[in-house]
Amino acid sequence: MSISRVATTLRVSWHTAGTVIVTRAEQVLTSDPDRFGTVEVRRR
Numbered sequence: 001m002s003i004s005r006v007a008t009t010l011r012v013s014w015h016t017a018g019t020v021i022v023t024r025a026e027q028v029l030t031s032d033p034d035r036f037g038t039v040e041v042r043r044r
Helices: 004-012 012-032
Strands: none
Touching: 004 012
8 A cells, every 4th residue: 555545545645644654664663673583694
C-alpha cells in the first residue's frame, strides 16, 4: 500500500502520513537489537 493511499484513507496529507510511517518504522527497527540475527561481515 502506498503512502498516498494511506494518506487518502486517513484523510491526512501525504507528508503527515509519510512522517508517521517513517517514524514508526524507525522505532520498530531500532527497538529490536537482534534484527540482523546471525549476519556476518565478509572482508576481502
